Every structure is written in C-alpha cells, then in structure tokens.
Amino acid sequence: MSFPWAKHYEPKQPLMRWLDEKLPLPRLVYNAVGAGYPVPRNLNYFWNFGVLAGLALTLQIVTGVTLAMHYAANGAVAFQSVEQIMRDVNAGWFLRYAHANGASMFLLVVYIHIGRGLYYGSYKAPREMVWLLGVVIFLLMMATAFMGYVLPWGQMSFWGAQVITGFFSAIPVVGETVRIWLLGGYAPDNAALNRFFSLHYLLPFVTAGVIIMHIWALHIPGSNNPTGVDVKAEADTVPFHPYYTAKDGVGVGVFLLVFAALIFFSPNMLGHPDNYVEANPLSTPAHIVPEWYFLPFYAILKSFTADFILPAKLWGVLAMFGSILLLFFLPWLDTSPVRSANFRPRYRAFLVVLLVDVLILGYVGGAESKPQTVIMGQIASAYYFLHFLVILPLVSRSERPRPLPTSITQAVLDRSAGLGPAKSAMAN
C-alpha cells in the first residue's frame, strides 16, 4: 500500500510463516482487505456498495454454477428444464429465484456504486483507471445479464434477443450479415441459445478478473472519501480491518434482508409475466420490454424517431451505446479539481436533475409508446447527453467551489463539534 504507515503482515504461527515464504497469499489478502490497507476514517454507507457488488457477483456465480448443472441449453427443452428446476430439483425454486433476483440486486448495487462515484468525484485523478475498469465491468455485466435473461427461453427471452441482436443490423452495409453471423441463423434459435449460454458462463469470470484489476488500481492511490480531500496523515485513516469489515458487515446484513424479501416474498415482481410463456417465433408479445435495469437505455434507443443524414434506428443505437461509452471520458470531461459534490453547489444541483432524469428515462423505457411518454423520453434523453457532454465541462469552468476542509480529520472533528460545511452535506 502506498501510505508509509500501512501495517505490515507479520505471521506469528510457524505454518503461516512457512506459507508466507512459499506463496504470500495471506499477505496479499492482508494488504488488500485486511489491516494492511489504510482507509479514510470518514467513509459513509455509500462506500459499502463495492463490497456488496463483490458479494452479489459471488452469489450469482454460486447459484449460477448450480443451476447450470440442471439447465439444458437447447431450444427444444430449455423452457421445460427451467420448469423442472422449479418443481423437481431440491430447492431448485430457491436457486432460480435467487439467481434471477440476484441479477437485479447486482445491478441495483452497481448503480448505487456508480452514483456514489459520480457524486463524490471518485472518477477523477488519481483514480481514472479505477473508473475506466469500472465501466468495463459495467459493460460486461450488461452483456451477461442480457444473455442470462435469454436462457429460460420464454417469450420475453426470445423477443428481447431479437430486438437486441437487431441493433447490429443498424450498422450500414454489413449490419445484417454481422447479425446473422452473431446469431448463427436468421433469428434467435438453438445456435444463438447455445452461444449465449457459453458466454453467460464465461463472462462472470472475466468480470471477476477485471474486478481484481479494479481493486488493484484502487489500492494504488487508496480510497476516495466523502470530502474528496486527499489523505495527508495517519490520523486521517483507519485500517480496513476491523473498522470497515465491521461496517461492511452491517451493509451485508441489510443487503441480504432486501435480497431475501425479494426471493421469498416477491420473486416475480421484477420479471415479466410473458417469460412464463414458452418462446414462440410466430407470436410477438404486445409489448416487448427489457429488464428494469436496461429501461433507461431502452428509452434512449426509442427516443430517436427522426431520420437526419443517418436513419433513426442507427441514431438510436449509436446514442444508446454512446450513453454508456461516454462514461469512459468522464475523468477528462469534468475538469474541476474538487472531487466531492458536497463542495460543488452547481454540479450537485445538475447531478440531482440527472438522477431524476434517469428515473424518468426508466419510466419511459417501460411505458407504452404514447405521444406523451415519447416526448418525455426525448427531452430526458437530450438532458442525459447534455449533462455529461456539455454541462459538465462548462460547469467545471464556471463554478466556484465552497472552501474545502484542510484535512479529513479536520472535517471529522468539525462535524462532531457541530460546525463546518460538511454538517449540511450528505456525508454520513
């Protein structure tokens, strides 16, 4: 770890000393999530969500690997094999509901994690690489979630796959050829289902690899904190263990409580009833919608209804991918040296508008296409792009940030004395 006062791993037992000489794995863990990693002392509960995302991925892999022992990736029997899991496999209903809702929990946790990064400026120097790897993880998750939703081979699986793979046909000239090559046929069928299953099994492990790099890159500068002020002295930090392992314990408990409530009491709340109807290429559902976590992006896609030089469909696809890819440029779009939105009144106001904007996009993505909702979606989509691509660079120049605390410790002491700017802020 980068701070000179980080504690060093000193094994006392002979066995651990022996292990440390041959393969210093315990040392790695000690320095990553043990007492050897000094962390700012003022982190609030928003800093729990990284650990929670890791937990969610682990649970997905455990339930997913078990489900794969019972699932059959063949168009003729996939739907039936899922029903067999639900009815005849011991605790199969638990595994499947945990996996389906686990995807929602994972995305929910990651959205809060990303929101935390946006609010507290965690994407800024010196943590740009952490952010870039985070966006890669997000993209991998979206691909994995999409392909996982296809596997039960229900109506929404099939038609969702049809719509999403249809994006590729928007590419000029070669689009249709690319789409057919990716699907292994003219429409989603056995070939597509098989490759989706293969990739759905592979990508979580790729994600895990990128997560290791994400944490590695984080540990070079160390964690950000709600003031955004750099760590300056040992007094600013506490060792990760036991301080943040204890705090993460509380977060894990609350996470599991919400997760259990979903699995056991409303397991189908976030799913679509049409996915309990077997895939039928000859019958289009009245209303094709993706899972909730894709709705804002789906709304952006649907909002482009006018041809202008390029066809509307291509604009929609470009904008939808662009809405995620622009996150890669965020560290260079926001030039303000102040990280935390607590000290950036204007940026903070725009960020609140962005949050409302994304919620509106989510609503529009799931709503039926009426002129009113289309108009809402078009305005909200425009704000989304304006926020990141225009407002953010301009605000960074014009804004006058509020005075920063001299140090993390100072901010903590000021607040516990009931004064200072952080009192009104969101921090803990």
Place this chain on the structure above:
Amino acid sequence: MVRFIAILVGAAFSFVLALALWGTVATWIAEPPPPSAEHEYLHHPKEAELASAGYFGKFDRRQVQRGFQVYKEVCAACHSLRYVAFRDLEHIGYSEAEVKAIASQWVIEQPAVNGDTGEASTRKNLPSDHFPSPFANEVAARAANNNALPPDLSLMAKARHDGANYIYSLVGPDAYVPQPAALVREFPGSKTPPGLHYNQYFPNLNIAMPPPLTADGQVTYADGTRATRDQMAKDVSAFLTWTAEPNLEARHGAGLAAVIFIAIFCFLAWGAYQNVWRDVKH
C-alpha cells in the same frame, strides 16, 4: 480537445432529438392517436381473495382440491397441464391411493408404444406421468377449436399480470356479457367477430374460449360446497395458482425464517460496528 468533441457530440445528439421531438409533437397535433375500445371497456381483474395471496399466504387445500375438480371436469377437455404430474396431487392433500386412482381413471390416456408391435398406442396414466394433453398436437388442437390454440394452464397464474385474479375474473360470472351497444356505436369496427366471445376481462375483449362455467352446479363438489359459478371460478384460480407455484408455502415459510435470521445478523453486525468504532470519531 476531448471536451470540444464532447460538446459537438452532445449538440449533435440533442439536435437530432429536437428534430425527433418536433416530429412527435407535429404528429400528435396532426393526428392524435385514436381512442381504442380496449382502453375504454377493458375491466381490471377482480380480487379473488385466495388464501395463497399475500406475503404469508398458504393454500386452502380443500379449495385447491375443488379447483382440481373443476379443471378435471371442465378445463381438461381442451387445456393441457404439461408441467404438472399426477404425483404432485399428493401435495394438495390426496393420498397415494387416491392419486393412483385419479391417474388410472383419467379419461385421456398417456401416449405409449406397443411393446410387441412398436406401434403408437396409449396406456393408463401412472402417478409419475404428467397430465396428458387433450390433443395429440397443435394442429389437432387448432382444428378442434376454430383455429384457436387452448394454452397450457400449468403456468397461467404467473404468465399473466395479476394472474390469480385474472383467471378468476376471466371465467367468473360477470366476464362473458353481451357486447355493450355503446361500444359498437362508438367503434363500429370492433364488433365481436363470429366464433369469438366478448369478455370484458380479456385484453382485446374478444376471446376464442366459449364461456366455460355456464351454470351453478356444473361440477358436483366432493366436499359438498355449493358450486356457484363464482365459487367454481375462484376455486379453479386457486388450483392454477398452485400449479404455477407449487412451492409457494415452502417459500413463504423459509422466507420468514430467513428474514428473522438475517435481522438477528443485522443486529449483531450493528453491535460489532458500534463496538469497533467506539473510540474513533468519524
């Protein structure tokens, strides 16, 4: 440079969206979307008030058994139940012997292969068999039903929004009514076509299924309950809720235990957190 390009890209997307917005508004003013008959005349499902509803719901086994009787005597003529096995009936209170009897007396036999000649034949159902389909295949099903396909009912309660209430309403006593004269006056093109039936709970208002529950006492309940049309509709909804989610009781029970367990964990974790941080201001 990055910021300059970003502003250009942002402006481009916004410009195209503004064009699209202009188009949407212009179309909306020029030709507002016409009102639809479904929008005005479709009824929301009525509350079936099943014992299985709610977070801690359990099946009312007598009601589920009555619903099974309705399925067996009415629905099974056209609708399959392919994900449910006869043995599953033990979970709703039938004994092993009763299940054996139900399976072997089931009117439709299980497709099989003649062991001597290899020809297709049928045999009596066993408890391990799934409910046989009333039609050999989709073509036969459509041929017998005016080209409509009676859907499989195993998952129906989960395959529709608000499924249990939807099923109850769709086959209940006030679902099949004469098409309102006002509807035909307002939407002359929406007259129920021949071969279909007006049903005010069906999404497009015209359903291929003829009214299934037509008279009180259509089924004679083994437990002596008066078989009104409303009662039969509720009971069959209870049965199909069970076929769609046979593990509902186990799930609710495990959920309660899990939530209590995790709540205790949260309490302990909170205590540990307070204890660890007691001397550190943060």
